Amino acid sequence: xxxxxxxxxxxxxxxxxxxxxxxxxxxxxxxGTLDGFNDILYGxxxxxxxxxxxEIIWKESQKSKxxxxxxxxxxxxxxxxxxxxxxxxxxxxQKLNELNEVKGQTLFDILIEIIDSHKNIVLKLD
Numbered sequence: 001x002x003x004x005x006x007x008x009x010x011x012x013x014x015x016x017x018x019x020x021x022x023x024x025x026x027x028x029x030x031x032g033t034l035d036g037f038n039d040i041l042y043g044x045x046x047x048x049x050x051x052x053x054x055e056i057i058w059k060e061s062q063k064s065k066x067x068x069x070x071x072x073x074x075x076x077x078x079x080x081x082x083x084x085x086x087x088x089x090x091x092x093x094q095k096l097n098e099l100n101e102v103k104g105q106t107l108f109d110i111l112i113e114i115i116d117s118h119k120n121i122v123l124k125l126d
Contacts, residue, residue, distance in 0.1 A: 002047065006060030010067045012076060012107055023047055034110060041118045053120045061125035068108035073099055076107060 002022055009018045019037060020030040024046045031037050044050035058064065077096040080087045098104030105113070115123045 002054055002056045004056060004058045006058060006062075006064035006067070009064075012068060012072065015064070015068065015111070034114065037111070038114045038117070041115065041121060043120075051120050053122075055122045055124065056115060057124045057126055059126045065106075065108045068111065069106045070099065073104075073106045 004015075004018060004022060009015050016031045016033075016037070019040075023040050024030065027046055029045070031040060040046055042050060043052050043054075048054050074096065077092050077099065080092045081089050081096070095104055099106070112123065115121055
C-alpha cells in the first residue's frame with residue numbers, strides 16, 4: 001500500500017515532490033512532469049515492480065482536488081503557452097478554452113486519469 005498525503009503539498013510541483021518521496025525513495029530520479037509521473041506508475045524501479053498490483057491511498061484528496069483545480073490548471077496551461085516551443089500551444093489553448101468553459105479536466109482530474117490508466121493500480125481517495 002502506498003499513501004499520498006494531500007496535506008503535504010498544495011501545488012503540482014509539491015505533488016511531484018511528494019510522489020517522488022513515496023514512489024522513488026532511495027533513487028536519484030525525481031518526478032517532474034505528467035509524463036514522468038505516468039512512467040513511474042509502470043513500476044520496475046522505485047518501490048514496486050513492473051505490473052505489480054498495488055493500492056494507492058490519496059489522503060486529504062479533497063484538499064488536493066481544490067489545490068489542483070481550475071486556478072492551478074489555468075496557470076499551468078497559461079505558463080506552457082507563454083513558454084511556446086516545444087509545447088503544442090494550439091492544443092494547450094484548446095485545453096485552456098475547454099477548462100474556461102468548465103468542460104476540461106483539472107490537474108487533479110488528469111492525475112486521477114493517469115493513475116486509473118494503470119490496471120494494476122487501485123486508487124482510493126480518502
